[in-house]
Structure formats: structure tokens, C-alpha cells
Amino acid sequence: MIQSNPSSPAFTACPLDCPDTCGAIVERDSAGRLVRLRGNKDHAWSSGSLCGKTAVYHELVNAPNRLRVPLIRRRSGFEEATWDEAIGHIVSRMDGIDGADVLALYYAGNMGLVQRKFPLRLMHALGASFHDNGVCDATAEVGFQTVMGRSVGPDLDEEGDPASCDLFVLWGSDAKRTTPHLMQRLKRLCDGGVKVHVIDIYRTETIAKVEEWGGHGLIVHPGSDAALALGLASRAFDQRAANLEFLKEHCVGAAEFRAEVTGAWPMARIAECTGLKEEQVKALSDALHAAKQPLLKAGIGFARRRNGGEAMRAIASLAATLGHSDRLFFQTGDHFGFDESPIVRPDVRTAPLLPPVSQVGLGRVLDEGAYRAAFVWGHNPAATLPDSVRIRRGLMRDDLFLVVHELFMTETAQLADVVLPATALTEHSDVFRSYGHRTLQVSWRSTKAPADQKSNVQCFSALGRALGFVGDAAFPDERQGPIFEVDEDVIVGDFLAVNRKRFTGDEYHAALKGEPVKLLPRVFADRGTPSGRIELVSEAAERAGAPRVATYLPDDGAGMRGTFQLISAPSSATHNSTYLHVPRHRERLGIPLAHLHPADAKVAGIEDGGGVRVSSEFGAITLTARLDEDLPRKTVRIDGFLNESLVPEGIGVNALTSPEVSDLGGGNVLYSNRVEIEAAATPTPSE
Ligand code: SF4
Known part of the structure; x- marks a missing residue:
């Protein structure tokens, strides 16, 4: 279903990895382009307001530097290509690569269930390897x-x-x-x-x-x-x-x-x-x-x-x-209890599913030569994962074929062999369910993509067909039906139909219209x-090796020797690394800062506005010092993703962070990291 009449309201939800998952109304021009999003007052949690990041989402969607056509890496650098050329190139490079040597890398660039999870269908068909959830809330x-x-x-x-x-x-x-x-x-x-x-x-x-x-x-x-x-x-x-x-x-x-x-x-x-x-x-x-x-x-x-x-x-x-x-x-989406199989179709997998690789420790794994191909969507591992120096080295391996589907030329896309341009929120259909509240929304496609971008469903189904996953030969079980000859609106409909029992009749019809629907609590037997x-x-x-009862064990700092605790705090100016490609957000983010307590800065001979070199066993970056009396002594706070073009070393905060894992769940240890600081020349504030 395309909400194609610009005069009728089109509903959507914020796609960012934020528990608020705010409800929004799409404003379009007569040519079907996104003018702006405004808050939907009928949304129970957000009640008509959007934060400053999504209130100007149109600037991200309409940014002139969005990826517009596929790119193939040649000896001389990236060359523009048609989708047919790019897909043909991928098919030829994938020839002879075993499924277990293919790594699926995805995260939370877009939280819509359909676009985020559909590529897993191709990964299952290929027999690819998956990673764990260690970078998030594991x-x-x-x-x-x-x-x-x-x-x-x-x-x-x-x-x-x-x-x-x-x-x-x-x-x-x-x-x-x-x-x-x-x-x-x-x-x-x-x-x-x-x-x-x-x-x-x-x-x-x-x-x-x-x-x-x-x-x-x-x-x-x-x-x-x-x-x-x-x-x-x-x-x-x-x-x-x-x-x-x-x-x-x-x-x-x-x-x-x-x-x-x-x-x-x-x-x-x-x-x-x-x-x-x-x-x-x-x-x-x-x-x-x-x-x-x-x-x-x-x-x-x-x-x-x-x-x-x-x-x-x-x-x-x-x-x-x-x-x-x-x-x-x-925070969790568990209370929705949705069956996601109409999106993912795990039944198409014939190869055994190997234990997931640690996403936190992926740098070492890649650096040691694992995998021959990787497909990345909704993720920027070169900036997001710990130990990013090693992650980048691993992704740059000559014997690793890297395909990235993205909105912008991210740090990971820059390392790719093929870059495929992706659609944004209102240019495709999707389903959003929050992990902070109980409202669900369907977001039907309501605006046109500005150039030759494809949604995750369009992109990965085209790849699936080109890689030969069509017809009875690939899927002999007739119950499997069409796997890659699919339309994303049909997938949205199938998803809702399979989960029909979670809705009352009125809710179901409201959801089909794209209206925010707050579902009743799920009842569990135990x-x-x-x-x-x-x-x-x-x-x-x-x-599993943990104490029998909850126990306090002092944080061992993941074995790092630094005397300062690194606090990698969330940013108020950006939400994920794609925001760094939009001038307004880059401006709001400003120059890369390291916040220090004035007494610590004095001991190290660092002045407010002066340079500070922050280093760990894994790397070093030079930032501008901002003195802050509200910070505890012996801590260094660095907020969000840095504008790497303003960091002399050309890399962000994850150059400093450890690939060690936490005590439970194999999660990251971003808040255990220890660093050293020293005075340095003030970084030059020009891009
Ligand atoms: S990022 Fe902003 S608009 Fe999006 S869900 Fe969070 S608060 Fe709402």
C-alpha cells in the first residue's frame, strides 16, 4: 500500500534506535517528496512531539550527499554503476564462497522490523554466519x-x-x-x-x-x-x-x-x-x-x-x-511477542546455524582472517564496534568481499567493495514496535526516493534472485512459497496477519491504516x-560460571592499565553515525571534545580549549579539552560519535575501547575502559 495522495495524512514512526519510537505525520509536496515530519498527537507515548533529531529528519532524507546510485570499487577508487552491474559484480565475487564464510552484520540504523530483518532471509538462504547482540543490551x-x-x-x-x-x-x-x-x-x-x-x-x-x-x-x-x-x-x-x-x-x-x-x-x-x-x-x-x-x-x-x-x-x-x-x-519489545518468521523466513535455511560470533570481539576475529564475505545493513561497524582500529583493518582485508547497503558514505561504506544506496523511512514500508512502550505502528511508503535507492527488501530480494534462490530447485518444499519474488507491502500484511491474535478487530484495522495502536498487555503462564x-x-x-546469587565484584577495568575511567556518554546532537552526514547535526555536534575535571586537567597541564591526547592499549585520539566541575575526578567523558574528520587521527572514540566482554551475556564493556590523558597541540578546527 502506498500512501500516495499528498493531501491525505500519512503516518509513520521514528526509525531511530530510541525507546520512544515517536509517532509522526508525514508532510509531502505535490511531487511526493518529504517536506518534514511532525509529531502525531494521537501517539500515546510521544503525544505529538518529536525531539530535535527527528523534527529535522527531512534534512537527512533530502541531503545532497545521500548515496544515490550503486558504487563498485575499482583500482582507481569507487565507480558509479547500475543496480544490474552492481548485483552482477556481487554474484561473480560470491562465486565459490561457502555460506559459513559469509558474515551478516546488522544493527539498529533502522528499527523497523521488516527492513531491518528481511535481509536475514537471504543470509539464511546463503547459510551465512551471524553475530550476537553484544554491542547492545545483552x-x-x-x-x-x-x-x-x-x-x-x-x-x-x-x-x-x-x-x-x-x-x-x-x-x-x-x-x-x-x-x-x-x-x-x-x-x-x-x-x-x-x-x-x-x-x-x-x-x-x-x-x-x-x-x-x-x-x-x-x-x-x-x-x-x-x-x-x-x-x-x-x-x-x-x-x-x-x-x-x-x-x-x-x-x-x-x-x-x-x-x-x-x-x-x-x-x-x-x-x-x-x-x-x-x-x-x-x-x-x-x-x-x-x-x-x-x-x-x-x-x-x-x-x-x-x-x-x-x-x-x-x-x-x-x-x-x-x-x-x-x-x-x-526496556524490551518482549511484551509484543510477535512472530517475525513471515519477515525472516528461517525455514529457508538448509545449512546448520553456527554459534554466533561475538560482535564485541569481531575486530580480532576479522583481523585473524575469518570470513570471505560480509554483508552490512543498518550498521556502521567501523565506527560503532569497540577496538575500531582492528575492526577497520579486518574489514579492509583483500580477501574479504564487503557489501554495504547504506544511506550515506559511512566509515564502513568507505571500506566496501560494493556500496548500495538505501531508501529512508518514508520511502519504504515497515512496522515499528517500541522497546520502551507498547505502541505499534505500520509505516506505509509515502514518499519517493530521490534517486536510484532501494529498500532492504528490494535490495536483498534482488540479490537473492540473482544468486539463484528462485523456483523449485532452490526451494523444493512447496510450503515455502515465493521467497525473493516478494513485495514489502505484502510482507507487512503477512506479518500483521500472522500476529492477528495480538490485536482486537478495531486495533487491527487501525494498524493497517498506519495509526498508532497501543496493544493490551501480554499474559504469560509463568x-x-x-x-x-x-x-x-x-x-x-x-x-554458566556466574555466582549463585547477585554479587558485587569490583570492576576490573577489563585489564586496561589507564588511570582515568572513560565515560562514553550518549550525544544530544546525533543519534547514530548517519547524522554526521547532515550539516545541521554536524554543526550542533561541534568540535570533538574530551570533558575533564579541572583539577585533573591542571595536574596534566591541560587548559580548557587546549588539546588533550586520550590513549589506551588500543589506540589514541586527540581532542579539545572541555573542563567540567560536574565530572567526578579521574574520569574522561566523550559524547557520542565524533566528527572523525576533526580528529587528527581520523578515528572516533572506539579506537580507545576494549573488545573484552562483560560478566553475563557477552556484552560490551564500554564503561569499564581506562585511558590516559596528556596535553597535546589543540586540534585544528577545520574539516
Ligand atoms: S529519537 Fe527523538 S523523535 Fe525519535 S523516537 Fe527518540 S525522541 Fe522520538
């Missing part, structure tokens, strides 16, 4: 699930209201930068007299705002979250605030957990480990004990460290101790843990 998710089972928590939209919440604890989440629409709810709670506590490792913009509204910020030592959570659980038992009835009825291992924490966490130890004042711990503890309807929202970023899985386990164990497990919110109950003791975790 650690937090496994930590949460070890205790709680399924990641299905409260509906923040409804429960985060003064009428249904008497305490809000936001743990390890800079909402102002990563979940902007939560901020208005936090303000409403503060205005309504509800206590709001925000826990983080530096004074974030979220903490500054919440304090302005009367809430409390708690700055803890990096990596001490488990110490705080276990200390609070210990105090709950000591002060008869633990919900013993809940523990008995719903939890496994409550007695063992209680024995483990009791006596282990005197106030002085909590304060020493976390850096909090004793009265701050007491105030938070008292607030948790007094609350009848608290909401706890645990972020994802704080768990990206060596002890992050145990930190999330400890927070989940604290929630259970207080009898408020079902009031602990963790919690999804091995025991079916909340597991304060986990034998599965123990078998």
Missing part, C-alpha cells in the same frame, strides 16, 4: 532475565503517573538524551509531589533537570551499582521492610540471598563502595521502604561493564526483596525462568 538483558525471567515490566506510560506511582527511581539512564519523552513524565511526578531519585556516575543533564524540579541525583562510583543495590536489600531485611510473604510465594532462594547480604553491607561499606554519603543512602532506603507503588527503571548503558550483569541482577533482586518485582521496568519463579538463586547462572 548484559543488562541476561542480568535481568537471570532473576526475573521474561523482560516484561510495568507500562511506564500508565504507571508513571502521580496517581499510580509514589516513588520513581531511575537507575543508570540519562533519559534526557536517550528517552526524551520520559522527562515530561518525571516533571509531572515531581510537580505532583512524587519523589524522584536518579542514580548515575556523573551529573547528567537528566539529574540536573530532576534536581531543578525538586528530585534527587545520586552520583555513584562507576561500577558500584551492585554494591548499592545489595546494600539496599540488606537494609530492607534489617529494617523489616523486606516483603517476606512475596519472597516466599514468588521467589526461589530468598533465604540464601538473605543470608548472603545480611551483615555484609554495613552503611560504611555501602558508602565507601558507592561514594555516596551515608545520609544519601539512608534517604533512598527510607523512600523505598515507605513507597507503596514505587517504579524502578533500570537503564541499559550502566550494565555495559565488566560487572554489569551482576549489577542488573542485584537491582532485580532488590526489587524482589521489596516485593515490587512487577514495578521494575526494563515467568520464564527455569523454576518458573523469580530466581534470587540461579543454578543456571552457577552452571
